[in-house]
Amino acid sequence: MKKGNHLTWHHSSVTKKNRHLLNGHKSCVLWFTGLSGSGKSTLATAVDHALFQTGLRSYVLDGDNIRHGLNSDLSFDAADRKENIRRIGEVAKLFVDSGQIVLSAFISPFREDRKLVRDMFEAEEFIEIFLKCPIQVCENRDPKGLYKKARKGEIPEFTGISSPYEMPSRPEIVIETDNMTIEESVEKITAYLKDKKIL
Ligand SMILES: Nc1ncnc2c1ncn2[C@@H]1O[C@H](COP(=O)(O)OS(=O)(=O)O)[C@@H](OP(=O)(O)O)[C@H]1O
Numbered sequence: 001m002k003k004g005n006h007l008t009w010h011h012s013s014v015t016k017k018n019r020h021l022l023n024g025h026k027s028c029v030l031w032f033t034g035l036s037g038s039g040k041s042t043l044a045t046a047v048d049h050a051l052f053q054t055g056l057r058s059y060v061l062d063g064d065n066i067r068h069g070l071n072s073d074l075s076f077d078a079a080d081r082k083e084n085i086r087r088i089g090e091v092a093k094l095f096v097d098s099g100q101i102v103l104s105a106f107i108s109p110f111r112e113d114r115k116l117v118r119d120m121f122e123a124e125e126f127i128e129i130f131l132k133c134p135i136q137v138c139e140n141r142d143p144k145g146l147y148k149k150a151r152k153g154e155i156p157e158f159t160g161i162s163s164p165y166e167m168p169s170r171p172e173i174v175i176e177t178d179n180m181t182i183e184e185s186v187e188k189i190t191a192y193l194k195d196k197k198i199l
């Protein structure tokens with residue numbers, strides 16, 4: 001039987017706009033994408049910290065953390081990565097509906113999967129941030145020693161080595177993390193949010 005046949009959507013009397021007015025800022029998702037070691041977790045948490053310091057409501061969804069709980073049943077093959085990203089898109093949508101700024105830090109290597117998430121949101125709510133960094137630099141950083149293991153064949157389907165990464169074609173923001181400091185990157189992202197009147 002088709003799932004969801006006998007379900008009814010219940011609307012809240014408190015709207016997303018009401019929540020924006022209460023918070024004093026709009027909600028959106030900052031979708032960080034890039035290779036392992038490109039700086040997703042570092043920058044997502046740094047921007048979160050900067051937003052928190054100015055009294056804004058934000059929250060980080062991080063690949064490593066989410067795969068410990070909600071998505072612990074998923075592997076790294078293409079179908080499970082797709083399901084990983086779909087679920088995160090749905091979670092991010094709930095956070096955005098609750099009035100918060102979501103910072104999501106997932107490799108999200110496939111263009112089609114990122115598009116699927118983009119299409120869940122209103123145009124100005126989804127901000128794709130491409131952390132552009134050559135794989136050689138990511139591999140030199142190797143903060144978790146994963147590239148070393150992947151090169152030895154100990155991690156199958158490792159992004160950039162034995163599984164593809166498809167670069168975004170038209171991201172809202174590009175950060176070259178091998179050419180910018182963490183502080184400059186945070187400044188570029190918060191300046192974008194101010195420019196778009198989200199903050
Ligand atoms: N095979 C393989 N490929 C890539 N990454 C791997 C793999 N196995 C484990 N890890 C660890 O999982 C983190 C990536 O999880 P994500 O949920 O962001 O991946 S994805 O979006 O579903 O592609 C990734 O985190 P980051 O290094 O922060 O990107 C790794 O710590």
Ligand SMILES: Nc1ncnc2c1ncn2[C@@H]1O[C@H](COP(=O)(O)OP(=O)(O)O)[C@@H](O)[C@H]1O
Pocket residue numbers: 034035036037038039040041042043105141143176177178180181182185
């Ligand atoms: N400009 C920068 N932006 C982000 N990370 C940087 C930058 N320069 C150096 N790094 C370092 O690169 C590493 C990135 O690791 P991490 O944030 O875990 O990446 P990812 O989440 O994409 O796997 C960290 O050790 C971080 O300190």
